[in-house]
Amino acid sequence: MTAFVHDFADGDKDQKDLLGGKGANLAEMTNLGLPVPPGFIIDTEACRAYLSVGTVPAGLAEEIGVHLAALEQRMGKRLGDPDDPLLVAVRSGAKFSMPGMMETVLNVGLNDDSVHGLAASSGDERFAWDSYRRLLQMFGSTVLGIDSAVFGKVLDGLKADRGAHVDTDLTTADLRELVAAFQELVEQHSGQPFPQDPREQLDRAVAAVFDSWNTDRARLYRRQDRIPDDLGTAVTVIAMVFGNCGAGSGTGVAFTRDPATGAHGVYGDYLENAQGEDVVAGIRNTLPLADLERLDPTSYAELLRIMAVLEEHYRDMCDIEFTIERGKLWMLQTRVGKRTPEAAFRIARTLVEQGVIDADEALQRVTGAQLAQLMFPRFDAAGVHDLLTTGMGASPGAAVGKAVFDSATAVAWAARGEDVVLVRKETNPDDLHGMVAAAGILTSHGGKTSHAAVVARGMGRTCVCGAEALDVDASARQFTVRDGRTVHEGDLISVDGTTGEVFLGAVEVSPSLIVRHFEGELPADADNLVAAVSEAMTRADAARRMRVRANADTAEDAARARRFGAEGIGLCRTEHMFLGDRRQLVEDLIVAESTAGQQAALEALLPLQRQDFTEILEAMDGFPVTIRLIDPPLHEFLPNLTELSVKVALAESRGAVDEHDRVLLDHVRRLHEQNPMLGLRGVRLGILIPGLFEMQARAILEAAADRRDAGGDPQPEIMIPLVASVREFEMVQRHILTVAEEVTAERGEVGYRLGTMIELPRAAVLADRIARSAEFFSFGTNDLTQMTWGFSRDDVEASFFATYLDNGIFDVSPFESLDTLGVGALVKIGTERGRATRPDLHVGVCGEHGGDPASIHFFAEVGLDYVSCSPYRVPVARLEAGRAALGE
Numbered sequence: 001m002t003a004f005v006h007d008f009a010d011g012d013k014d015q016k017d018l019l020g021g022k023g024a025n026l027a028e029m030t031n032l033g034l035p036v037p038p039g040f041i042i043d044t045e046a047c048r049a050y051l052s053v054g055t056v057p058a059g060l061a062e063e064i065g066v067h068l069a070a071l072e073q074r075m076g077k078r079l080g081d082p083d084d085p086l087l088v089a090v091r092s093g094a095k096f097s098m099p100g101m102m103e104t105v106l107n108v109g110l111n112d113d114s115v116h117g118l119a120a121s122s123g124d125e126r127f128a129w130d131s132y133r134r135l136l137q138m139f140g141s142t143v144l145g146i147d148s149a150v151f152g153k154v155l156d157g158l159k160a161d162r163g164a165h166v167d168t169d170l171t172t173a174d175l176r177e178l179v180a181a182f183q184e185l186v187e188q189h190s191g192q193p194f195p196q197d198p199r200e201q202l203d204r205a206v207a208a209v210f211d212s213w214n215t216d217r218a219r220l221y222r223r224q225d226r227i228p229d230d231l232g233t234a235v236t237v238i239a240m241v242f243g244n245c246g247a248g249s250g251t252g253v254a255f256t257r258d259p260a261t262g263a264h265g266v267y268g269d270y271l272e273n274a275q276g277e278d279v280v281a282g283i284r285n286t287l288p289l290a291d292l293e294r295l296d297p298t299s300y301a302e303l304l305r306i307m308a309v310l311e312e313h314y315r316d317m318c319d320i321e322f323t324i325e326r327g328k329l330w331m332l333q334t335r336v337g338k339r340t341p342e343a344a345f346r347i348a349r350t351l352v353e354q355g356v357i358d359a360d361e362a363l364q365r366v367t368g369a370q371l372a373q374l375m376f377p378r379f380d381a382a383g384v385h386d387l388l389t390t391g392m393g394a395s396p397g398a399a400v401g402k403a404v405f406d407s408a409t410a411v412a413w414a415a416r417g418e419d420v421v422l423v424r425k426e427t428n429p430d431d432l433h434g435m436v437a438a439a440g441i442l443t444s445h446g447g448k449t450s451h452a453a454v455v456a457r458g459m460g461r462t463c464v465c466g467a468e469a470l471d472v473d474a475s476a477r478q479f480t481v482r483d484g485r486t487v488h489e490g491d492l493i494s495v496d497g498t499t500g501e502v503f504l505g506a507v508e509v510s511p512s513l514i515v516r517h518f519e520g521e522l523p524a525d526a527d528n529l530v531a532a533v534s535e536a537m538t539r540a541d542a543a544r545r546m547r548v549r550a551n552a553d554t555a556e557d558a559a560r561a562r563r564f565g566a567e568g569i570g571l572c573r574t575e576h577m578f579l580g581d582r583r584q585l586v587e588d589l590i591v592a593e594s595t596a597g598q599q600a601a602l603e604a605l606l607p608l609q610r611q612d613f614t615e616i617l618e619a620m621d622g623f624p625v626t627i628r629l630i631d632p633p634l635h636e637f638l639p640n641l642t643e644l645s646v647k648v649a650l651a652e653s654r655g656a657v658d659e660h661d662r663v664l665l666d667h668v669r670r671l672h673e674q675n676p677m678l679g680l681r682g683v684r685l686g687i688l689i690p691g692l693f694e695m696q697a698r699a700i701l702e703a704a705a706d707r708r709d710a711g712g713d714p715q716p717e718i719m720i721p722l723v724a725s726v727r728e729f730e731m732v733q734r735h736i737l738t739v740a741e742e743v744t745a746e747r748g749e750v751g752y753r754l755g756t757m758i759e760l761p762r763a764a765v766l767a768d769r770i771a772r773s774a775e776f777f778s779f780g781t782n783d784l785t786q787m788t789w790g791f792s793r794d795d796v797e798a799s800f801f802a803t804y805l806d807n808g809i810f811d812v813s814p815f816e817s818l819d820t821l822g823v824g825a826l827v828k829i830g831t832e833r834g835r836a837t838r839p840d841l842h843v844g845v846c847g848e849h850g851g852d853p854a855s856i857h858f859f860a861e862v863g864l865d866y867v868s869c870s871p872y873r874v875p876v877a878r879l880e881a882g883r884a885a886l887g888e
């Protein structure tokens with residue numbers, strides 16, 4: 001028989017899967033000899049069994065009975081004993097902390113008899129009746145599902161009647177009356193009297209905690225925090241200790257160090273004569289923890305001693321909850337404390353300085369996601385802040401602009417150069433153009449996986465969503481805050497996509513210190529946060545096996561990437577180089593009727609391309625630069641089919657057709673495709689448009705020769721996109737080899753490598769063949785994801801990903817974080833098969849996933865040589881590649 005119930009003494013902190021975070025850490029503290037009230041844990045397996053069939057698993061009730069008997073024996077009291085009752089708290093606690101999401105029932109064991117016993121044993125009648133009314137209230141709402149406002153209303157009514165300001169003004173007689181009233185409410189709303197049997201109370205409270213795993217708010221929280229739905233919660237049953245038995249008792253929270261910096265010191269809050277829920281409810285003002293020294297020096301000294309023990313044991317900043325019952329200190333909870341990104345870096349550094357951990361462990365305690373947060377501009381802490389409300393920080397950054405309430409206005413105002421924040425109840429695909437135009441997006445509905453959040457993150461737009469306190473009235477072009485303030489169209493607001501805060505007026509924005517450091521504007525010792533980040537980067541660079549390159553199409557981006565630590569360019573997309581003034585040349589190439597016409601267009605493009613490449617090779621001198629030949633369908637460079645058709649039709653009706661337009665329209669029609677992403681693009685262009693790839697290859701090789709002649713160290717790599725078959729690759733390879741021979745004859749030998757993108761499933765599967773000819777691979781995981789899932793990458797995120805995320809089909813967009821099971825398998829197969837043919841095959845990745853922490857760990861595992869990502873993600877990739885190497 002598997003045991004579902006575990007004594008605190010039988011667990012430890014590493015059993016969070018089974019015992020939940022709270023249970024595992026209570027067990028750990030018990031075994032450290034710290035003063036934890038005795039108790040036991042009903043594990044997550046029992047919860048999962050309960051949730052799968054809706055009844056407690058066989059044997060659980062008996063097991064609880066055995067552990068309860070042991071607890072009673074230790075305490076020398078019986079649960080609910082009429083003379084001197086043992087009372088217990090029934091608390092939830094899942095593997096990952098879900099603050100406030102699940103239920104807790106305190107004071108279990110009180111009934112019409114034992115309340116007298118508690119009064120007698122405590123010598124405090126008022127306290128006994130207050131505890132009983134709290135049980136009725138919590139049991140009523142949590143176990144019996146009665147709206148807690150029902151109880152609140154009666155309590156408030158009584159207070160008003162007695163002229164009482166706070167709960168503590170109520171007398172014993174008042175509380176007795178309240179207990180009677182609450183019992184009536186229970187019977188009235190649930191159709192049954194409040195259960196007097198203590199064991200029944202306990203069993204029903206346990207089941208209610210299990211059930212609370214699946215409340216709507218708990219499910220929503222899990223989706224947003226990417227916590228799996230099938231973990232279940234453990235339940236801790238722990239002997240009650242009371243902080244509400246007068247002066248000399250109280251409850252508090254504390255950190256073992258400064259949660260912002262990691263510095264030693266005393267940090268926390270204390271509330272005299274109170275229970276935990278009073279602290280949370282903010283009923284009275286708490287005292288700084290240091291005041292406890294004056295109130296109760298013995299308990300204070302004991303608390304400091306315990307904090308030192310926890311620090312030494314966990315080797316990290318911990319947060320704790322404690323209660324003092326008549327001068328006796330009890331530990332109710334501890335865990336490695338949550339922290340902000342700044343604090344994570346600072347604390348890690350402080351712990352290294354104090355010799356608690358080494359640099360490797362410090363690196364494991366910070367993440368690329370935290371570093372990314374530190375790289376966004378922030379609202380200036382010293383600026384003027386008029387907080388309107390706080391919603392959910394859905395896409396980081398700091399945006400200031402005029403409030404607008406529809407997309408058309410957002411676009412129109414942005415077009416005349418104004419910064420706008422688009423405010424909507426929620427967004428839908430029709431809002432897309434407004435979201436593109438806005439500096440920030442604010443919604444009153446929806447969570448972190450709502451349309452607004454998903455799309456904003458995809459575009460890197462600042463977004464706050466689910467700001468429920470806002471009543472958005474798009475037709476009146478205004479929103480109202482609960483406190484009555486109204487913001488009209490055109491009023492300035494500021495939104496913080498990291499914290500979720502929304503401010504009235506323009507808050508000053510300051511650039512990230514960390515970015516300024518990476519840019520070379522701030523030395524590492526300018527500030528201790530900068531120093532902490534810099535030290536983590538140094539360690540990561542020393543540890544990592546994978547190189548980090550950048551995706552950059554301009555010399556400026558290349559130079560920035562280099563300052564941010566990029567060791568080359570993994571993807572230089574060349575299509576952007578054919579826009580603007582040069583679009584006409586591409587059009588000429590497409591519509592040219594003769595070879596000579598095509599040749600002329602290519603010759604005009606050649607020197608422009610050569611100049612582009614020279615600049616980029618110069619910015620990345622000494623590092624490899626992978627230049628991808630043109631990829632997108634050519635019609636992207638031609639006028640829009642509908643617009644041109646209308647223009648020609650109108651001209652025809654006037655009898656004045658422009659011959660050029662007519663020819664152009666024929667070509668636009670010819671090149672029009674239903675599914676351009678699956679059409680004439682990538683290597684297919686190289687095969688079908690004579691001279692195009694050759695011109696690009698010549699421009700690259702001549703640029704390299706120029707750089708070499710100028711004393712540089714150019715390392716160009718020519719990359720062919722969208723290859724599916726080795727035959728395709730070999731066809732264009734032949735043409736490029738011919739060009740290379742010509743350039744060599746003219747300019748002398750220039751070194752280069754010729755390789756391919758792997759971005760079609762067929763290429764991954766047949767990588768062994770492709771590697772016969774290709775000298776390197778770069779996984780284009782954007783297309784590989786699109787082609788593997790059959791998702792149009794330009795459409796699906798905005799149209800139906802929110803629904804997919806809501807339904808748990810995936811926890812995160814596969815365009816954001818690699819689908820390791822599917823697309824990742826192709827990356828693995830492609831790498832293995834490619835290296836089977838060519839053992840020294842150099843393999844990297846240049847899709848967006850190259851900058852995503854979880855994906856980077858996967859690529860490190862597969863054995864890729866490098867990741868390539870946008871310049872701003874380069875530090876994140878360096879950090880994560882270092883962490884991945886330490887974990888290998």
Ligand code: PEP
Pocket residue numbers: 571573631759779780781782783784846847848
């Ligand atoms: C890719 O497909 O992953 C890639 C990097 O190329 P692009 O995004 O330009 O298609």
Ligand code: MG
Pocket residue numbers: 721759780782783
């Ligand atoms: Mg691609």
